[in-house]
Structure formats: structure tokens, C-alpha cells
Amino acid sequence: MDADSVDAVDRVPHGSDDSVDLDLSANCNPFAPDGARAAYDRAFDASRTYPRDDYPAFRRAAADYVGCDPGRVVPTPGGLAAIRLAVGVTVAPGDSALVPYPSFGEYAREVRLQGGVPEFVPHADLLDADPDGRALAVICAPNNPTGDLPDPDRLDAFLDRCRAAGTPLLADEAFLDFTDRPSLAGADGVIVARSLTKVFGLPGLRAGFAVADGRLGERLRTAVPAWALGTPAARVGARCMREEAFVRETRRRVARERERLREGLARHFEVSPSDAPFLLCDVGSDPAPLLAALRERGIALRDATTFRGLDSHVRVAVRTEGATDRLLDALAEVDGVLD
Structure with missing residues (x-):
């Protein structure tokens, strides 16, 4: 920051x-999954010591949930923390980032907190924008507050242009669980931000994760705070993601x-x-x-x-x-x- x-x-x-x-x-x-409360209660005794900083059970569950390798999962205290982490490892003071509007207001806020400049683009037109020279491009799928998903072919073409330009794509998939659209988790050049708040009805738990590969993944793992996820959040989150x-x-x-x-x-x-x-x-x-x-x-x-x-x-x-x-x-x- x-x-x-x-x-x-x-x-x-x-x-x-x-x-x-x-x-x-x-x-x-x-509603929340039936086993969530019991998993939370059972986490109390384990919460009296520090959690394992690699969160193996949570990362395995998250990887299975979105279809990627566990080594690409970075646990975070909610989806917004994953967004902050993603912006923090990509945007430097003076950088510009492509940000959709109307959309989640925290994207622009996080870019500004890094000293960057949000370049606002109508969300319906963002996939036609030129990512060259930008430090980051952001999409929200489905978009909040409009609720629509990006066209898959246009999204693929935009991602190809981002890769060619060397511009990382941050995909906020907080509401993707409510659709049958596959995640971009693990795709080259993409940082995915996921939240367990929405579909599992647990906003106060503060559980989520980021996914990235290669150099982006290394930067996320370096920058994430130690013990980023509390033991109850890790235990309940892992349980919920198994509730297909x-x-x-x-x-x-x-x-x-x-x-x-x-x-x-x-x-x-x-x-x-x-x-x-x-x-x-x-x-x-x-x-x-x-x-x-x-x-x-x-x-x-x-x-x-x-x-x-x-x-x-x-x-x-x-x-x-x-x-x-x-x-x-x-x-x-x-x-x-x-x-």
C-alpha cells in the first residue's frame, strides 16, 4: 500500500x-450448509494454537472446488482480502488499471490505495478495451450490481490480449458459485478472487482465497500475511466447499x-x-x-x-x-x- x-x-x-x-x-x-455450525464449534480447541500457515486441508478443498492445483491456492480472510492482495502485487504508484463500472467499488479504491489510477470502462465494453500499458485489468463475473456474466468468447479473446500485453487479469468470482460457468482459476496470467461469503451464507466468517500460477502465484504467496485465515474460517470453509x-x-x-x-x-x-x-x-x-x-x-x-x-x-x-x-x-x- x-x-x-x-x-x-x-x-x-x-x-x-x-x-x-x-x-x-x-x-x-x-441458508448455510448443515455441518457448518458443528465444524465451527469443533474448531474452538484448535484455535488456541496457531494454524498451519500452509492450510493444507483448506487449500485441497478450494482446489477441488474450483478445479485447480492446491499449490495455486492462497487462503485469505474473505474475497476482498484476495482482491487487495492481487492489486497489491500488481499495481505500483502511477500505474493505471482497467476497472469496470458500474461494478464493485472496492476495485477502484484498492487501486488508489496503491497509488495507482483506475481507468474506468463501462463494464459491457471492458472486454473490448486495450490492456496494453496497464498494470492490471479487472472483471467481475457475474458483475455486481448488474448481474450479467461476460460472453465466454469475448472473455477468451480479451484474456489473450492481456497475456500478449503482459497485463494480469483479476477475475472477481464472488458470485460465480450461483452459475454453472467454470472458474478461471489456474489460467495463465489470471488472478482469481473467491469468496465463501455469498453461496454459503457466512459473511462474518471472513473466508476466501486467491488463485494464480507462475510468477503471479509466487508474489501472492510472498505478500499474503502469515496466518491469514483463522482456524474456524479454515475448518468451516473446507467443510462447506465439500458440500456439492x-x-x-x-x-x-x-x-x-x-x-x-x-x-x-x-x-x-x-x-x-x-x-x-x-x-x-x-x-x-x-x-x-x-x-x-x-x-x-x-x-x-x-x-x-x-x-x-x-x-x-x-x-x-x-x-x-x-x-x-x-x-x-x-x-x-x-x-x-x-x-
Whole structure:
């Protein structure tokens, strides 16, 4: 991190609101694997000593989960820590990085903390951008907050251009678990950032990992802090990544409920197509009155105007049938109030 840049960098807004009883602002699974709590409890005694810094069980589980060699896995305390690590080993003061928008605001923040310059590109056009001369290019798959996946052929062509230019590609796959798209983990010239927060419904656990090969992998392994992952996170994370049936069922449930939610929201707003556990809605005007009216009814949506390039949008998490019904009922009430 560049010390001279820290004072000029702000925090980034995020979802998650514990002050309401239906939080649809954060995109986490409302369910967790059955064995997660027991694995957490069993980790207590082992937590009284330092964990093995090579995390063999976690790395094997992660490697099997994304389809790469365990030696390429670098455990981190969450996906954002993997992103920070990736930017830290690629971007130096004065460097530029290709950053999509609207997308996760932490990409630009991390580039700036390194003293770099984020070069913003519309996320739909990023795969057509020229990576030559950039220290890093970033993609989010599926993109947050729009929810769409990059076209595979365009992504392959862009990755080829990144390799030719010597520009590493950071692929944030925090929501890829909700799709059947294969990971880029282990691909030459790519750093993959993964989070166990979303699909396993454990945001407070802070477990994730980065994957890279060759020189990029060596730099990640050198730069990652010692004991980066706590013992409970390592034990629970390894257990969760073995729960293949849970992941399959989550994908089916989310796809089914996302379509039902989309149909209901489309009666009120313009809704973007999504492969993720959330939907982006254009409400047509400043969403503040809508957000306030829903909050009075105990429901929080994500104010998506905090994403670069959006000024009339909200993001809605896909949760359960009951959550969908409650939101749609509330929107019917709110329509009458706000008209």
C-alpha cells in the first residue's frame, strides 16, 4: 500500500442492514450448509494454537472446488482480502488499471490505495478495451450490481490480449458459485478472487482465497500475511466447499426464486437480466423515497446510486419465497403512497 495515497481515498458504501427485519440489501444465501455450525464449534480447541500457515486441508478443498492445483491456492480472510492482495502485487504508484463500472467499488479504491489510477470502462465494453500499458485489468463475473456474466468468447479473446500485453487479469468470482460457468482459476496470467461469503451464507466468517500460477502465484504467496485465515474460517470453509449437493440446490433455488422475483418487480420497474443472486432495478427517478417507504415497512434494499454511473437504481437480493412475497406486497402498498 502506498502511504502517500491513503489520506486521499474514501471508504466505499456496501449493503447489509441489521436495523430491519428483512434485509434485501446484501446478497448472501439465507441458508448455510448443515455441518457448518458443528465444524465451527469443533474448531474452538484448535484455535488456541496457531494454524498451519500452509492450510493444507483448506487449500485441497478450494482446489477441488474450483478445479485447480492446491499449490495455486492462497487462503485469505474473505474475497476482498484476495482482491487487495492481487492489486497489491500488481499495481505500483502511477500505474493505471482497467476497472469496470458500474461494478464493485472496492476495485477502484484498492487501486488508489496503491497509488495507482483506475481507468474506468463501462463494464459491457471492458472486454473490448486495450490492456496494453496497464498494470492490471479487472472483471467481475457475474458483475455486481448488474448481474450479467461476460460472453465466454469475448472473455477468451480479451484474456489473450492481456497475456500478449503482459497485463494480469483479476477475475472477481464472488458470485460465480450461483452459475454453472467454470472458474478461471489456474489460467495463465489470471488472478482469481473467491469468496465463501455469498453461496454459503457466512459473511462474518471472513473466508476466501486467491488463485494464480507462475510468477503471479509466487508474489501472492510472498505478500499474503502469515496466518491469514483463522482456524474456524479454515475448518468451516473446507467443510462447506465439500458440500456439492448444497451448492447445486442453492443454484436451483436461487434461479427459481430470481425469476419469480423478476416477474414481480417488472410490474413496477425496469429490471436487468441477471445470473446472480440479485436483480438491478431502474426505478425511473431518485430511489430515496422508495427506499424510505420500504424501510418504514421493515425492508431494506440496496441504494444502487452509490455505484458509479447509476442514478435511479436499486439492487434487490434474491432470498426466500416468503421474502419475495413480503417485498411485492410492500411495493403494492408503496405504489399507492408514492403516486
